Amino acid sequence: MKRIGIILIFVFSIIVNVYFGFQKAGFHEDEYYTYFSSNRTMGLYQPDRQWQDRQTILDEFVVKPGEGFRFGLVRLVQSWDVHPPFYYYIFHTACSIVPGVFTKWTGIITNLLAFALCFWILYLILERLRVSVGMQAAALLFYGVNPQIISCNMLIRMYAWLSLFVALCAYLHVRMVQEEEKENSERKFFIGHMLPIMIVSYFGFLTQYFYLFFFVAIGVSYSAYVVFWKKNLKRGILYVSSCAVSLLLAVISYPASVRHLFGGYRGSEAAGSxxxxxxxxxxxxxxTDLLNDFVFGGFFYLIVILLLVMVIASYISKKVIQKSDGSRQISQKDSFGPEYIILTLGTIGYFLLTAKAALLVGSASNRYEMPAYGLIIIIVFASFNLVFNLKTDTKNIRKIRSYTITIVFAAVVFLLIKGININDRVLFLYREDTEKIEYATQNSEGVAVVMFNPATPHNVWRLTDELLEYRKVFYMDEENLDKLTEPEIVDATRITLYVADDDYQEEAINNLMDSVELTNISQLFSEDMWKTYEIY
Structure with a gap:
């Protein structure tokens, strides 16, 4: 019966995420990079005063028939930039299964696969932390339908898969702490615990370098525990050396990572920060404000204060009960054990290090902390579960737990509705792009002109979903003010004009207007770095 309830929550979570998948109408510029860097053919380019047909543009974002599973090219392209390749291998594989197709669903389904695995790993962590069935259900519901977890699944980048490897690493450490007493043999300890951690960390590092933040944070916490608390220096050395070997193997298999971390522009920026x-x-x-607002609906600080008060009150009442009548013997499992503390320190470490290193890009910065969000959620629920165990005597435990779970579920539903419906905190949907794409579709046979900034021609990527609606587009360098002579432009009866931000923007538009017979121009849309006009 317990498993059925968790399965129903899982299915409901998938349904809600798929629903928002249908709502996704556009792409973040980095999502276009995911498609391009995984599937490119010749490389994007913007030829000045030349036409480019739809197929030429499309070929840079999809796998062409007969050119699938080119993992060597994927690896090479990532080495040119600042990313490890494993996520792009996965995404390129998905695109290779449907060659020639540009769709959001290859990215969303790839993310949902990672989400599904992560959901059950978090369930296993809750089991390991001996969280009650009701509290497990509440935690997993809050995780599966949380606006930021949905946002993670809607963002076609590597963060859903990074979340998976972070959760796996967390689970393996919790399991190792709980079972290490059974492993008297270092050989069995290595095979049963260290080898899985090494494998996960190898792939985690090759998915996103931010994995290092969690690996180091939880690694330092575990090492301190095993060396100073358990007095087992030999096991501590085995642990540290095994972790180092896993990272060394990752670096050997992808040497570009050294330059990315210590010489690339993002590595230098992150280190400096x-x-x-x-x-x-x-x-x-x-x-922390992002966590409070986008994950916990503005109640995170209140939840932390409430939890701290309850923990203090619980331990005081624990002492009183033990001194007066001894009515309840607090068992070892009802305390904050080392696995809980190590998990919490690892999660806090990731959150703090990421906060120091990540880009500050408004609400979109949530993506960098998304791997920590799932762990923070289960830590909060596990903490409340433990506090209720400490606080409640055996006589009234069932009745009070029933009331407690009812209140917790009501709070979960309230926070989810507030985050999704009232505050509209699901990100990366770009519903506002619907009107732009509809306009492009309606004018797909007409003349479309793209004036790009020669300093940042790659920003044409931001228009990809619109440009793919046209049969062909005409590119113009905004700083080339020579008079236009292209017959299809000069003789056009209507032009859709996309203009990038540039100091010569006004001159470029005037040059175009002087070259055609049309006299009217009106602005249709505006977005980051681009404006869309209709000339008629």
């Missing part, structure tokens, strides 16, 4: 103590309070405040 981490060691800049002056920005610490600002960054921690920024990311």
């Amino acid at each position: 981490i060691f800049d103590l002056g920005n610490t309070f600002m960054r921690l405040s920024f990311f």
